[in-house]
Amino acid sequence: MEQQDIYYDSSEYIETSSGNKVSRTCVLCGSQNIVLNGKTIAQSECVFRGDLANINIGRQCVLGKKVIISPPYKKLLSGGAFYPLQIGDNTIIGDNTIINATVIGHSVYIGRNCVISRAVVLKDCCRIEDNTVVPPETTVPSFTVYKGNPARYVDDLPSCTQEVMMEATKSFYQHFKPQKK
Template identity: 55%
Template sequence: MNKLGELLYNKSEYMETASGNKVSCQSELCGSQNIVLSGKTIVINDCIIRGDLANLRVGRHCVEKSRSVIRPPFKKFSKGIAFFPLHIGDHVFIEEDCVVNAAQIGSYVHVGKNCVIGHQCVLKDCCKILDNTVLPPETGVPPFTEFFNIPTSSMETDNYKPNIL
């Protein structure tokens, strides 16, 4: 994976917890009692984390960048919808303008800019989702894989291309 540069920030715009988490005052954490940030995690401005739907556990040394939405996965039943917990591993980097609705994200995962991770997706350890990728619901991304697709107006073509690193 490529090197990620330094992230500079204004300390007055962030709250820092005892475990070293840095959360922007402009971000929105819904249901904060259900959100666990394990330490040294950075949530940059205009991020939305939906803990009001189900529990979210985020590992250590993670970064969620601007305008990303992280919400737990759901499943439709005949009587309604049920939400399930979302587990995000350590050293996960989620770029700007992403919507993450995965069931599980492993450690050392990089999600590129402007990605949509469909509900119930499982991203295993050490994988990379390239910019502008849309993962359909219930997709599994194996370890050590670079995954990308070219979103089209017609979903009839199968244009999802995994690359083994």
């Protein structure tokens, strides 16, 4: 099935020299600590909390509308500390999702309305279904599907998941086009 073209108002997006397309309605706190490695799309009203710790987002990722990305924290006797957040290449994060994970691997699909709690590790090639809450300090193995509140293992993914995600993110980027004037 061929991806349909998605048209956006080019005046509402900033396109960087590395091909990132970031909505002007996104909130980038601590922008000096946020790295988008290229051809990543951040749709409207996303929030990046780079003021807390470094955020590194891989190549060719798709961030849906109203995604909140905040580095994880750890409570210490002396207070608390925030840790860097790493998101791998070819990852899709659905609308209205909150990310507070430590690591999200390559070729990961996260559905809409999800909460990825503090210090979660999502290994490469996993899938989080819509409306899922992944509890703090959970590790989701590669090639698995998690669903529910709290998230539970429900299925395995095929070995071709990485290729499928690479094609999906590449196709989304190619079909995300400015409106013709």
